[in-house]
Amino acid sequence: MKTLTVELGSRSYPIHVGQQLLGNAELLTRHIRSRQVMVVTNDTIAPLYLENVRQQLSDFDTASVILPDGEQYKNLDTLNTIFTALLEQRFNRDCTLVALGGGVVGDITGFAAASYQRGVAFLQIPTTLLAQVDSSVGGKTGVNHPLGKNMIGAFHQPGCVVIDTDTLDTLDDRQLSAGLAEVIKYGLIRDAGFFDWLEANMAALRARDKQVLAYAIEHSCSIKAEIVAADERESGQRALLNLGHTFGHAIETGTGYGNWLHGEAVATGMLMAADLSARHGWLSADMVQRTKHLLQQAGLPISPPAEMDEAQFMKLMAIDKKVVDGELRLVLLKAIGDAIVTGDFRAELLGETLGLAS
């Protein structure tokens, strides 16, 4: 097992990465300082791992909530089912929530923890590659609104993140690919060497080579932990982690939550960002080609949905969280491994990139 730390002063917390961690009672309980524990999971994960996790928590008053699986359920109504379960079972302000599942479960459970009785503790046990390398780390929590992805939420850091890489054994190929999109993102935004490594190891990653996957997860988490430690509330460089996300969120909202996986939308969005960067002469055609090729090797989509046109993209992107004083800012690339957040792009070139969609 390897342990990384997200350095946030009194709110610092560890990320444990290893095999068979879900069966490690000492590790799972080390960060629980309450009597009452509510495990939140979904109907895909529950039959696989819930009983095992609850067994490790047998020293506590443990209950669970099982949510329906899918991005389309990441909303205020589902959030409310968690509050109802907590209140029906008289959970107090000193309770702990445990998010057992992928990004949707982690985001919604984290927001439930942020807002139940104005804030309770929670732990992350991510079971998808995407959640392990990205969404479980850094304290961004929330739900979607029909008009915009992740528009309702809070910054609320977990007490720890426990990544059991064995859970990837039960992940389907499409979900594995979606997670690889966020792994590739780290190479694109700040680690050209890691991008090279991913090009060399993509086949092994998709074949689920344990060692190669573990390295990809640890390296991704270490980059994420470093960026979050430097800029917890996204006033600066943390925005780089949103490479492809402004385009991607528009795709997820525009096509209806749950139709495109988040990682799939981010993959296409990253290629759109690369394309727009190239149109400004910031990124060479060769680098765009390498990006496109790596995303394809990862089994990811690279073309925006045919049903979305430029106008719909622009409307959905106008409410992006990076908009400042009415100006849309995008994460763009100066090179592989070198991203910037900028409002200094040409509208007609953005139009050309978005025009690819229709």
Add this chain to the structure above:
Amino acid sequence: MKTLTVELGSRSYPIHVGQQLLGNAELLTRHIRSRQVMVVTNDTIAPLYLENVRQQLSDFDTASVILPDGEQYKNLDTLNTIFTALLEQRFNRDCTLVALGGGVVGDITGFAAASYQRGVAFLQIPTTLLAQVDSSVGGKTGVNHPLGKNMIGAFHQPGCVVIDTDTLDTLDDRQLSAGLAEVIKYGLIRDAGFFDWLEANMAALRARDKQVLAYAIEHSCSIKAEIVAADERESGQRALLNLGHTFGHAIETGTGYGNWLHGEAVATGMLMAADLSARHGWLSADMVQRTKHLLQQAGLPISPPAEMDEAQFMKLMAIDKKVVDGELRLVLLKAIGDAIVTGDFRAELLGETLGLAS
């Protein structure tokens, strides 16, 4: 105009108290650092003050949301109408929300501000006595759940609080009395001299003597500001501000939100707390009598609802936010002006106090 400060380091903010402040554009805009401003109010307040406030904000891109008036609308559904309005009008993360109304508007707008795009700025313009002396100060925001009052929310401090005492001219008598409950609370928990002053001035307060009301508001805000500065997240003494609230929240939830005003429920709850304190020999019968008399003079109810029995009280009180490790703690009185938070009360005496209800 008097100005107090809630001292919270970089999140410190002023409370302005005076007449004709809603017409003071410079004051209202001093703390707005964005282009987009959303005024949230309700259908009682909108016809009275919305146009005036929007006029003062004419330098900004201003929009408004009008919520239905009443505690029964302080829920996730109403909260979502604010998010919908913000998204439909493409409000960005650098926008400012303005809460124009009573406690319900302030609490729900504050929580909308805490969670829209993971946190935006907001100002409080409280228009009821209760909101002016209590709920607009201190950053407690949130909504109710059918199973428990204020169970969903966040700590999120406003940028300023603007108290225009002229708004009390349009407040009905019942609402004025409800606000007086929280004013009396400050005397009970830590200022016996203020309690004496209230006994001497209750008639003038109910007759809406401007000077007397202004003093009551300023003094209440100064106590609240001091306690919040010392304990923002309620890990200690801030809980004293909940005198009567554990009983009161149970009454509000048990009778259906909106039937008892919050201040009315708190008044009855404070007398229940005084009664329980007396049963322990901590408070003299004379002091209970004075408390009861002052609440009656303020036009407040002093008997719990006949339809609630001990069992229902106990069930609703079990999820109180002050419960720690399964132990219910209550704010009780050692004297007028001296409150404690304690789990060290006798269950059978609590039963006797609750038995008064049925």
